[in-house]
Amino acid sequence: MKLTTEQIECINQTLVKKGVKFDDLKMEVLDHIASQIEYEMATTQKTFPEAYNQVFERWNAEFEPTRAFFSLRIYYPKIARSKFGNQIKLEIFTTITIAAVLFFSFQLVSDSNTKLQFIFWIKKVFFYAYIGTILSMFIFKFFNAKSKVSSTYKHSFDARFPSIFIWLTLIFNDNIPQDTTNQNLFVLSMGCLFMYLLSTVYLGFKHYQFQKKFSIQ
Known part of the structure; x- marks a missing residue:
């Protein structure tokens, strides 16, 4: 079941509130979350709010504020720090x-x-x-x-x-x-x-x- 434009924008705004403000990372995460919500709605017959809450519950750990590399004051969501970390490792x-x-x-x-x-x-x-x-x-x-x-x-x-x-x-x-x-x-x-x-x-x-x-x- 495809999500509506309004539902996708709802996910987008939630990601912004959770600190995911880099557009490349936000697009990547939004795509994953939207796909998981669509899957939950299609396979379990859940409504959008129910599937939305369930999927975001799984992702909560990734949105925990984590100190940025080489900084004592800047914090990112864990998922952003992971992406920076992968770049540094490479x-x-x-x-x-x-x-x-x-x-x-x-x-x-x-x-x-x-x-x-x-x-x-x-x-x-x-x-x-x-x-x-x-x-x-x-x-x-x-x-x-x-x-x-x-x-x-x-x-x-x-x-x-x-x-x-x-x-x-x-x-x-x-x-x-x-x-x-x-x-x-x-x-x-x-x-x-x-x-x-x-x-x-x-x-x-x-x-x-x-x-x-x-x-x-």
Whole structure:
């Protein structure tokens, strides 16, 4: 049994009251809850209010306020924190992979001069990646500012925007570590920073993609 527009809006308003205010997450949860209510109404002959109450009772634990990552004052529903957590886990896994590839590639180089050249090229690639990321961020900021659509992607992207400029000193620092320990640490840190740049552009693009989809709907 398909829900009416009014019934779907009732679910939507309930999600807002429960703190689910990111549009991408709200659409995802609303779809699941609406499907479960439709199933209950079709299989048990319950009315909409009865099925609505039963399904939301099952979801109550997901709406419990939970402290946001890296914050002492901001709280999200548990389901939102879980989505941010999944994104962080993916980034950590990818960071470890990129850093490990760079690190082990660096270990295959035995000659000290070649190692210095290896680091020099990493710094050069990182410089262009950084400039490309800055330009991309401003472009996404421009397009995303025109939309009132909220998403978990935009929230994470906006939180990272100021911190990207902290690395300006690293970008324009020409010093290259000379001892082996610091060279290894430098290569590992470059792997982490590469991932930070990639994921920041990814978040901006995902919000832009989502708002296009949202506006069509």
